[in-house]
Amino acid sequence: MTPLKVTIFGAGKIGMALAATLAESQEFVVEVVDHSEQALDQLRAMRIDVSGRRLRHTDELQAMLSGRDVAVACVPDSALKTVANAAAQADVHFLDFSGTRPETRDILRALSTRRAIFHGCGVSPGLIGNIAWNLLKMSSPVTDLVLRVGAVPRYPTNRLGYGQIWNVDGLIDEYTRPSAAIRDGKSVTLSPLEDHRALTIDGIDYEEFNTSGGIEDLSIFSEFSPRNVTFKTIRYPGHLEYMRFLLDDLGLRSRRDMMRSLLCNGLPIIDDDILLLMVTACGRRGRQPTQSTACHRFVPTQKNGTFNALTSVATGYAATLLSLLQQGKIEPAGFIDHHRLDTETLLRSAYLKPLISTR
Numbered sequence: 001m002t003p004l005k006v007t008i009f010g011a012g013k014i015g016m017a018l019a020a021t022l023a024e025s026q027e028f029v030v031e032v033v034d035h036s037e038q039a040l041d042q043l044r045a046m047r048i049d050v051s052g053r054r055l056r057h058t059d060e061l062q063a064m065l066s067g068r069d070v071a072v073a074c075v076p077d078s079a080l081k082t083v084a085n086a087a088a089q090a091d092v093h094f095l096d097f098s099g100t101r102p103e104t105r106d107i108l109r110a111l112s113t114r115r116a117i118f119h120g121c122g123v124s125p126g127l128i129g130n131i132a133w134n135l136l137k138m139s140s141p142v143t144d145l146v147l148r149v150g151a152v153p154r155y156p157t158n159r160l161g162y163g164q165i166w167n168v169d170g171l172i173d174e175y176t177r178p179s180a181a182i183r184d185g186k187s188v189t190l191s192p193l194e195d196h197r198a199l200t201i202d203g204i205d206y207e208e209f210n211t212s213g214g215i216e217d218l219s220i221f222s223e224f225s226p227r228n229v230t231f232k233t234i235r236y237p238g239h240l241e242y243m244r245f246l247l248d249d250l251g252l253r254s255r256r257d258m259m260r261s262l263l264c265n266g267l268p269i270i271d272d273d274i275l276l277l278m279v280t281a282c283g284r285r286g287r288q289p290t291q292s293t294a295c296h297r298f299v300p301t302q303k304n305g306t307f308n309a310l311t312s313v314a315t316g317y318a319a320t321l322l323s324l325l326q327q328g329k330i331e332p333a334g335f336i337d338h339h340r341l342d343t344e345t346l347l348r349s350a351y352l353k354p355l356i357s358t359r
Helices: 013-023 037-045 058-064 077-090 102-108 127-138 168-176 218-224 239-249 256-266 309-326 343-347
Strands: 004-009 028-034 050-054 070-073 093-096 116-118 142-153 179-183 186-190 197-201 204-210 228-235 273-285 288-298
Touching: 004 013, 004 309, 013 028, 013 037, 013 050, 013 309, 028 037, 037 050, 058 077, 070 077, 070 309, 077 093, 077 102, 093 309, 116 309, 127 142, 127 218, 127 273, 127 288, 127 309, 127 343, 142 204, 168 239, 168 256, 179 218, 204 239, 239 256, 273 309, 288 309
Parallel strands: 004 028, 004 070, 028 050, 070 093, 093 116, 142 228
Antiparallel strands: 142 273, 179 186, 179 228, 197 204, 204 228, 273 288
C-alpha cells in the first residue's frame, strides 16, 4: 500500500503529537511545517521519522503541498483560512481540529467534490460528538442529551484541582463565552459556569457545569430531534467556586491578559492527566422514563513523549480518521461526517485503544 503523504502545518503541541503518532505507522510519510526554527528543533529532538520544513512566507504554502496527499491544520483559528486556501489550490485532502467554520467550508466547497474534508477532529469537537451520535442511534426516542468532557490531573495538588492541560487561551474562552445549546427544540446560547451539579464516576466525586466551544454544530443531532442538548465540563469539586471568584469577584473576566498571566504563571504543566468523556441520553419508552449513558476514561501512555491524555486522544482520533481514509474505509471526497462512524470501531484502533483506561 502506498503511504499517505501528510503535511502538518504547525509544530505546536498538537502538531508534534500528531506527527509522533503517525510516524509509528508505515501508512504515512509525515512532514511538519512551521515558521519557527526553534519549534522545528524541538521536533527534531524527538528523534521520530518525520521531516521538518521552515515556512518563511505564506506564499510558499501551495508549493509545499505539491506532491502531498493531505494538509493538516494544527494552527490558530486566525491561520486556518490560509491553510485551507493552500489545500484547495494544491488539490489535497484537508483536516483540522476546529469546529466547522462557514468561511472555511466555503473555501473548501469546490475541493470537497474531489477530496475528503475533515473538520473538528479532536476531542471536542470531535470524538465526543461521535460518542453522542452513536448513543442517540442506539437509544429510545431521546428528549434530553448531555455531553460532558473533562481533562483533570490524575493527582491534583492545588485548590483548583487543575493545571495547564490544554491551551490557556482556550480555557478562558470556555469559561467566558456563551455555550451553544438546544432548549425546547430551538438553538440557544447559555451562560458559561452555570447549571452546576455534582457528579460521581467510578466512585470519584466531580462537578459539572456549562462551558462553551465543546460542540458548536448541534445540527449533527437533528435527525434524532432531542428537545434539549447541553455541553458541560467536568472538574474536581470546588473548582467552579474558585473560578467564579477570579472571574467575577476579582473582575478578571474583563482583564483577560491578567487572567492569562495568572494561570500561566501559577498553574503547573500537567502531563499525567485523566480524560473523561461522558454522554447521557434521557427519554421515554411509553410511560417509563429511560436513561442511557456512555462513559470513557483515557490516560496517557507517554509512548511518544510527554503528551497528556487530552492531547493524545485528540491526535489519536485524527490519526484514526486518516488511517481509515488510507485504507479506503472512508469516502475519498466530500465533507466527512465522522460523527456517524461506529464508536467502538474507532476506539479499537491502534491509535486510541492503548489510551483507554480499564479502571
